[in-house]
Amino acid sequence: MGNRVQTTTKKDLVNRIADETGQTKVVVKEIVQRFLDEVIDELASGNRLEFREFGVFEVRERAARRAQNPRTLQKVEVPSKRVVKFKVGRLMREKVEDPPEEEPVVKPEPEKLEPAKPPIPRPSSNSPF
Known part of the structure; x- marks a missing residue:
């Protein structure tokens, strides 16, 4: 089982929210950006x-x-600086600690090809046809 980490961008979130809410992507993008700016x-x-x-x-x-x-x-002397810390809330912690089980990836079966038909014989150049 390989755990693949996918990167979700702001554009991905905007598209998802727009699809789920019926709002335009432009409106959703403005709201998301305004939230991040705040x-x-x-x-x-x-x-x-x-x-x-x-x-x-x-x-x-x-x-x-x-x-x-x-x-x-x-x-070397490293000066003091201000940093942002994030403390995870209960709901996020629970979801991250116990993620939903991944659905098994169903690989499509290869198409079953019919056996190749023998080539139609071409008339030889000596043929009267």
């Missing part, structure tokens, strides 16, 4: 975003530290 703006302002059952986004300060360049082994 999430970014809230986090940039240092605010915490909580979506019940989904999860919580929050900005945390990562402390300054000393690190080592693996190539030169030189010590």
